[in-house]
Amino acid sequence: MSSAAPLAVRRDPQHGYLGGVCAGFAARVGIDPLLIRIGFIAAVALGGVAIPLYAIAWVLIPSDSPERPAFQRLLTRQDTWLVAAGMGCLTAAGLLLLRTWDVWFVNDRFLWPLVIAATGGALIWRQSQTAPERVAQRARLPRQTVNRATAGAALVVGGALIFLYANDALAPARDVVVPVLVILVAVAIILAPWWIRLVRGLADERAARIRSQERAEVAAHLHDSVLQTLALVQKRADDPREVAALARRQERELRAWLNNSRPSGEETLASALEAAAAEVEGDHHVPIEVVTVGDRPLDDRSAALVAAAREALVNASKFAGPEPISLYVEATEERVEVFVRDRGPGFDVEEVPTDRRGVRDSIVGRMERHGGHATVHSTPGYGTEVELVIE
């Protein structure tokens, strides 16, 4: 691991047995992985410290290929706790067996620290190897994620401490432990940048993916709506009224889409009135300027108000010519006022012929049935204004 190395060490899981650490180092140094493995096993046989070293290298060194060895795949799946406990049991079983056989170093001094470390290692492992999509999915449970990582770290550290404590009694063993610790710290410092870069790379990739998703969504929307409308506009170029209506409808849709933060499903008075205005505008091709002040939830009475306002808008569209109609809504807790104003010819309110009952029945009558009232102000030559109030 000379500092002059221009080439980053990458694990090579495809040619490795466990994490491909040995194969990776072999590829980097340029020798047969078998030699490295022999060295590794010799190190294990000598003091066992190579095992945690290998585990740390496995976690920290990024892999050069997406393919993972079966053993590692096992550890990156669901339900960390079960896997961790299982790993602990398996490790304990293996070590107990080794102890029974009196194989190399295995005795109580090593057994329990190793079991605890294996359990914690499985926890941390699972955590650090989780695919980014999975991380995003589980982002709503950040506390649980942190808890798992913390518990895993605690187990590993605990195992390491018991290990050290048990070894402290033996003076020669301490001489082994101290250099190992130094090497561990050194390796951690050396590998930290890779680790950080790896994590950052994942974050960047995720951000890029979100951006491209957003772009795709915008593009899809523009195709569905704006381009469609532009095509229609080109076809109807000879009908200015139709073109203006198309343009206005598209504008309204686009604005609604751009400000689409209104919680969907929850219909309010303002949104209902806006929808009604859009509908009337689409049917009658007279522009309607909607201004809303305040808002309130849509109940029976305000629904009746919306229906009456809609009727007033239709009337204004029919009789008031091409000038824009103004719809103004002011809603407070105790009072809602709606004004529908047009700039049409106007009429004398006293002389409405009885056969034109639409206004009276559907607007005034409806409002009165729901405990509100409607007033029509109109002067010939100055347009008409319908005032709807519920209190």
Added chain:
Amino acid sequence: MRRGRVDRTLVVAGLATIALGALLLLDRLGSIDLRFDYLAPAVLAAIGIVLISAGLS
């Protein structure tokens, strides 16, 4: 990945039980001499395998 509708955990648990049972049977028949030193790891291993397979399914 999930071709079969088989519950893998149950299968693994069953296999582990069979293996343990076979061990005990062999011991009973005198084919092998089962001591605690061997039985304990075997039981632990069985539990561990079942736990891991439950965690992964």
Added chain:
Amino acid sequence: MTTVVIVDDHSLFRAGVRAELDGLVDVIGDAATVEDAVKCVVELEPDVVLLDVHMPGGGGLEVLRQVAEKRPAQRFLALSVSDAPEDVIAIIRAGARGYVTKTISGEELADAVRRISDGDAVFSPRLAGFVLDAFAAGAAPVEVDEELEQLTTREREVLRHIARGYLYKEIAARLNISTKTVEAHVSAVLRKLQLSSRHELSRWAVQRRLVD
């Protein structure tokens, strides 16, 4: 005739406004970028600048800020397709004397320009709605200059009429006051909007966008 500079990054739109205002006011220049706009306005000293809210490089706000350093008396009329409250409120608070949407007719626009050049304020119905909403009861903070934080009944009445689509002279007739008085009320509201210390104004605008 009133002199006007048009600042907008869309050349088609600049040409369109120029054509619509032809003969009604005197368009003496136009600019497409913040940098050009500042240079152009400082050089030509127009009566009114027609200012687009959204432009690359900081938008209308940046133009307002830079021109204000060199020519604090310059009058601006914001002209935008955006009706997001935070944009509108921000540009008014930065010193624009009015806000109209780009769908306004040429004649109305010329009228608004002349009014701005006379030192009055111009509120479109939508802006009037925003202001009424922002000054709505219940949002008033404590320990502040009462006068600046509230609209008078008359001002509220005038704004409501603007929001309902009435012209100034119609409002004057309906409220039995002179057109000048209507303009005075609107200018007073503009002043309150610009000077009001309530942080709620900006917060309100953002919130409104969130729930609107």
